[in-house]
Amino acid sequence: MSISRTTSMLSKPKGNEPIPLATFAYLQARNKLRIFNLIRNEFKRSGLSQAQLAARMGKGTDRVSRMLGAPGNWTLDTVSDLLFAICGAVPDYSLKHPLDDATRNDRAPHWLEQTEKLNFNKQSDQSAKTSSTEGKNWKISEPA
Amino acid sequence: MTYMTIHDEIRRHLDRDLFLLISEFPGEETPRTMFLSREVQEIVLEAATDRYMALVKAVLDNFVAGGFITVAGDPFRKPSSAILARVDPVELEVFSFRVFDPRPQIRVLGCFSERDTFVALSWNYRQDFNWNAERDGCLAEWGRLFNGIPPHSGANLNEYLSHNFDVV
Numbered sequence: 001m002s003i004s005r006t007t008s009m010l011s012k013p014k015g016n017e018p019i020p021l022a023t024f025a026y027l028q029a030r031n032k033l034r035i036f037n038l039i040r041n042e043f044k045r046s047g048l049s050q051a052q053l054a055a056r057m058g059k060g061t062d063r064v065s066r067m068l069g070a071p072g073n074w075t076l077d078t079v080s081d082l083l084f085a086i087c088g089a090v091p092d093y094s095l096k097h098p099l100d101d102a103t104r105n106d107r108a109p110h111w112l113e114q115t116e117k118l119n120f121n122k123q124s125d126q127s128a129k130t131s132s133t134e135g136k137n138w139k140i141s142e143p144a
Numbered sequence: 145m146t147y148m149t150i151h152d153e154i155r156r157h158l159d160r161d162l163f164l165l166i167s168e169f170p171g172e173e174t175p176r177t178m179f180l181s182r183e184v185q186e187i188v189l190e191a192a193t194d195r196y197m198a199l200v201k202a203v204l205d206n207f208v209a210g211g212f213i214t215v216a217g218d219p220f221r222k223p224s225s226a227i228l229a230r231v232d233p234v235e236l237e238v239f240s241f242r243v244f245d246p247r248p249q250i251r252v253l254g255c256f257s258e259r260d261t262f263v264a265l266s267w268n269y270r271q272d273f274n275w276n277a278e279r280d281g282c283l284a285e286w287g288r289l290f291n292g293i294p295p296h297s298g299a300n301l302n303e304y305l306s307h308n309f310d311v312v
C-alpha cells in the first residue's frame with residue numbers, strides 16, 4: 001500500500017512565503033490538545049481527586065474541573081502550576097521536526113492495508129469539493 | 145448470498161463515500177482510526193485554507209493520534225466540556241464529537257464501526273442543531289453505506305475505546 005500526502009495542509013516554511021493562518025490555527029489547536037493530553041495523563045496517574053488538586057492550587061473545585069474537562073487557553077503559567085500541583089513535575093522543553101519524519105507504513109488499520117484501491121490522495125479530489133459551509137451560514141473571519 | 149462484514153463495506157466505499165483520516169505528520173502513530181463521510185471530508189479539505197475548519201480538523205486528528213479524550217456516556221448528565229458524548233437514545237449508538245473552539249461550536253456525529261474506529265458521518269453548527277433530525281440523518285447515512293450492518297455496540301465505553309480516555 002502506498003500512501004502519499006497530497007492532502008496535507010502542512011508544509012515546511014520556505015523563504016518569505018507566508019504561512020497560512022489555517023496552518024497556525026491547526027498547530028495551535030494541536031498544541032493545546034497535546035498539553036491537555038499530558039496534564040490529563042499525569043492527573044490520572046496521580047490518583048488525586050479534583051478536590052485535592054483544587055485545594056493544592058488554592059482554587060475552587062468547579063474551576064479545576066473546568067480546566068481538566070477540555071483543552072483550554074491555558075497560559076504557560078497555568079501549565080506549570082498544574083504540573084507542579086499534580087505531581088511536582090515541571091515542563092521539559094524540546095523540539096521535534098515532524099514534517100521531516102519518514103512516513104510510517106502502518107498509517108491505516110492492518111485490515112485495510114491490503115486494499116488495492118486505498119489511495120487516500122483521492123480525498124483531495126478538488127472536483128468533489130463543494131463548500132461545506134454552504135447553508136451553514138457562519139464562518140469565522142480571518143484576522144486582518 | 146455473500147455475507148459482507150463492516151470491513152468489506154468500508155473497503156467498498158473507500159475513496160468514494162468514505163475517506164480515511166490520515167495524520168498530518170507522516171511519522172505519527174495512529175492508534176485509532178477515523179473514516180469520514182464525504183460531508184465531513186469537506187471539513188478536512190477546507191482546513192488547509194479555512195482557519196475555522198483547521199481547528200475542527202485538529203480535534204479529529206487528535207482522536208486518530210490517540211490523544212486523551214473525555215467521554216460522556218449519559219446524554220443528559222454530561223459536563224459541558226466532554227469531548228465525545230453519546231447522543232440520546234444511546235441504543236442507536238450515535239456519538240457526537242464536540243468541538244468547542246472555534247465559536248460557534250461544531251458537532252460532528254457518527255458511530256463506531258468497531259473499538260477505536262469511528263465513522264464520522266455528518267456535522268453542523270451547534271446553534272443550528274436539531275438533535276433528532278441530525279441523529280436521524282446520521283443514522284440514515286450509516287444505513288445507506290452499510291446495508292443493514294448495525295453500528296458497533298458495547299456494554300460500556302471500554303468496548304468503544306481501548307485507552308487514553310476518561311468517562312465523565
